[in-house]
Amino acid sequence: MRVLHTSDWHVGRTFHGRDLLADQEQVLSGLADLVTTERVDVVVISGDLYDRAVPSGEAVEMCVRVLARVREAGAQIVVTPGNHDSAARVGAFAEFAAAGGLHLRTRICGLHEPVLLDDAHGPVAFYGIPYLEPDPARRALQSCGDVPGAGDVDARGHAAVLTEAMRRITTDLRARASQTRSVVLAHAFVTGGEPTESERTIAVGGVEQVPGSVFDGAHYVALGHLHGPQRLDEHLRYSGSPVAYSFSEARQRKSVWLVDLAESGLAGVERRELPVPRRLATVRATLDDLLAHEQYADLEEAYLSATLTDEVRPLEAMRRLQQRFPHAVHLEWEPDAGRATSTLRYSEAVRGRDDHTLARGFVADCRGSEPTTSEQELLSEALRSADVAEAAG
Structure with a gap:
């Protein structure tokens, strides 16, 4: 079986602030082509299907289109929720979806109940461990009743609840035929993994990291949560996110893992890189150099993070930068000579400018984009109120 x-x-x-739905659909739709060309039997999604617990209608519609393409290409799909997802929403209509080949494993009390899919060598058991926030997960595990293999559910922390989850899974696996192979989907921060700036912390209820030994007993563990592809052990890997979500991921090559299961278990894992809809780039220079020099031409179509080194902080820097680099999204000011000298000269740059222009420029510099029309009206109203209060003493 190929996963x-x-x-x-x-x-x-x-x-x-930029909408990524088009970029995401472009990359994720390509998974259907991989299913066809690589003869994939099962696609697993190990958490954070959506970015929000209550996704927008447009996000749901796009996700449905992508999942439908993957299914039409011939693969079964197994999904478990992450810390960004609402398990209840992702798992809605799970029984009906399973009939069409979309298996939603979202219930904590059902994490020891696998999706069983067969190949020429027998069954493969896919266990989905939804993201386990320690205290709510501990209470949910306690309420599950008489579950085979249940252990101590009074212990606290990420490692404790994941250990209990895996205890229930391995107990179920041992009760099955000896030739049953296993794939575990889990959304967690495993010790040894390297985070980026775009993951939301899961340090709730204690230390967020868990040892890889927690997952001993599974033939392959498909991890989610960290956004960089990485191998912690031959059978223990993060696929990473399919699209870059922070400039700390600019050097990563986004990819997926092709996992082959033979009769005796894991037979091999191969990496397949994903397309990059728009690359990420960082640059450090003065604003005038960025706007004038041909050496920066290759950055014009990239999502750009610019660090300006001008001695005096340029006004309306983002607006001017976006005239040449329309996808510039982040701006910082770090003068080479140091901020102390530059601050003394800032008064020269603002001399003769009215309060509204200064306030608008401040918002644009801090946020990286110009204030909207309604925001500018609020600024004007606030300044008028300040003038009235000052005149009244």
Whole structure:
């Protein structure tokens, strides 16, 4: 059996205020082509299908289109929710969806009940561990009743609830035929993994990291949560996100894992890189140099993070920068000579400008984009109120 390991789609996420739905659909739709060309039997999504617990209608519609293409290409789909998802919403109509080949494993009390799919060598059991926030998960595990293999559910922390989850899974697996192979989907921060700036912390209820030994007993563990593809052990891997969500991911090559299961278990894992709809780039220079020099021409179509080194902070820098680099989304000011000298000269740059222009420029510099018309009206109203209060003493 061949499994395609993916995670952290974060459908509906924005990038410094830019809508990424078109980029996401372009990349994720390509998974259907991989299913066809690589003869994939099962696609797994290990958490964070959506970026929000309540995704927008547009995000849901796009996700449905992508999942339908993958299913039409011939693969079964197994999904478990992450810390960004609402397990209840992702798992809605799970029984009906399973009839069409979409298996939604979202219930904590059902995490030891696998999706069983057969190949020429017998069954493969896919277990989905939804994201387990320690205290709510501990209470949910306690309420599950008489579950085979249930252990101590009074212990607290990420490692404790995941250990209990895996205890229930391995107990179920041991009760099955000896030739049953296993794939575990889990959304967690495993010790040894390297985070980026775009993951939301899961340090709730204690230390967020868990040891890889928690997952001993599974033939393959498809991890989600960290956005960089990485191998912690031959059978223990993060696929990473299919699209970059922070400039700390600019050097990553986004990819998925092709996992082959033979009669005795894991037979091999191969990496397949994903297309990049728009690359990320960072640059450090003065604003005038960025606007004038041909050496920066290759950055014009990239999502750009610019650090300006001008001695005096340029006014309306983002607006001017976007005239040449329309996809510039992030701006910082770090003068080479140091901020102390530059601050003394800032008064020269603002001399002769009215309060509204200064306030608008301040908002644009801090946020990286010009204030909207309604925001400018609010600024004007606030300044008028200040003038009235000052005149009244």
